[in-house]
Amino acid sequence: xxxxxxxxxxxxxxxxxxxxxxxxxxxxxxxxxxxxxxxxxxxxxxxxxxxxxxxxxxxxxxxxxxxxxxxxxxxxxxxxxxxxxxxxxxxxxxxxxxxxxxxxxxxxxxxxxxxxxxxxxxxxxx
Amino acid sequence: xxxxxxxxxxxxxxxxxxxxxxxxxxxxxxxxxxxxxxxxxxxxxxxxxxxxxxxxxxxxxxxxxxxxxxxxxxxxxxxxxxxxxxxxxxxxxxxxxxxxxxxxxxxxxxxxxxxxxxxxxxxxxx
DNA sequence: CTTGAAACTGACATTGATGTCAGATTCTAC
DNA sequence: GTAGAATCTGACATCAATGTCAGTTTCAAG
Numbered sequence: 032x033x034x035x036x037x038x039x040x041x042x043x044x045x046x047x048x049x050x051x052x053x054x055x056x057x058x059x060x061x062x063x064x065x066x067x068x069x070x071x072x073x074x075x076x077x078x079x080x081x082x083x084x085x086x087x088x089x090x091x092x093x094x095x096x097x098x099x100x101x102x103x104x105x106x107x108x109x110x111x112x113x114x115x116x117x118x119x120x121x122x123x124x125x126x127x128x129x130x131x132x133x134x135x136x137x138x139x140x141x142x143x144x145x146x147x148x149x150x151x152x153x154x155x156x157x
Numbered sequence: 158x159x160x161x162x163x164x165x166x167x168x169x170x171x172x173x174x175x176x177x178x179x180x181x182x183x184x185x186x187x188x189x190x191x192x193x194x195x196x197x198x199x200x201x202x203x204x205x206x207x208x209x210x211x212x213x214x215x216x217x218x219x220x221x222x223x224x225x226x227x228x229x230x231x232x233x234x235x236x237x238x239x240x241x242x243x244x245x246x247x248x249x250x251x252x253x254x255x256x257x258x259x260x261x262x263x264x265x266x267x268x269x270x271x272x273x274x275x276x277x278x279x280x281x282x283x
Numbered sequence: 284c285t286t287g288a289a290a291c292t293g294a295c296a297t298t299g300a301t302g303t304c305a306g307a308t309t310c311t312a313c
Numbered sequence: 314g315t316a317g318a319a320t321c322t323g324a325c326a327t328c329a330a331t332g333t334c335a336g337t338t339t340c341a342a343g
Binding site: 083086087088089090091092100103104117120121123124126127128129130131132133134135136137138140141142143144145148149 | 209212213214215216217218226229230243246247249250252253254255256257258259260261262263264266267268270271274275
């Protein structure tokens, strides 16, 4: 009830299409209350959550992975994860590190090209 | 001719399926010499190049983008890129930065979870 | 030469995320 | 209560990357 918005507003505020928001819900990445008539209602936090989801999707992480990852990012005390889940987390961490590394390498190359040509490299990157 | 290998060897050494290697070539990401009979031949460098391609794909960068990005990473003196290409590079750089940032945030969260549970966080990440 | 392994091309299938459309229902403002 | 905007569900379409299969040709080793 707090800051309840419907799907249209969440869409414009998050940049994700309504279609995608429904898809995220279907995939268990996003939850919503329902009005008596069945319309979805979201709280303020949803905006940030959707933003996070989109970032991860854009970084090549699939919904299956995100679904298992997100709880780790929000809940403080995660019950003891099964040991094979822990293995999976480590593996996933590794893949992420490789992605980060490669993206950084590429970004540096880009910086060189940009800087060589009148480049103003927006400092936002940090 | 230097270290000429065919598609099978490049496949096993790079981890990409032959199908994908042909696809990369079709997309202009990878080149090959051809034997008189039409079989592809690659030099040693191809292994690293394919590895880079796969990393970028895995990080959510599409072939269109990679095609325009790779030359920047290999050639030292790039002729003056058109100004709109430069704009594009900057935009692309921004998207990368966001991906990197989000991946780092997520990795940190993962680290906390892992460390809290007997975690040995492989140092390889660096 | 011959033969079996590997590669070729080309087509069709699949998976994941998203777009789009249609018909029905709900919400909001008058 | 009625009209128009927004939402619902469900189906089909699309795009990118990859898998898979079939039929043919080339390569390497005996």
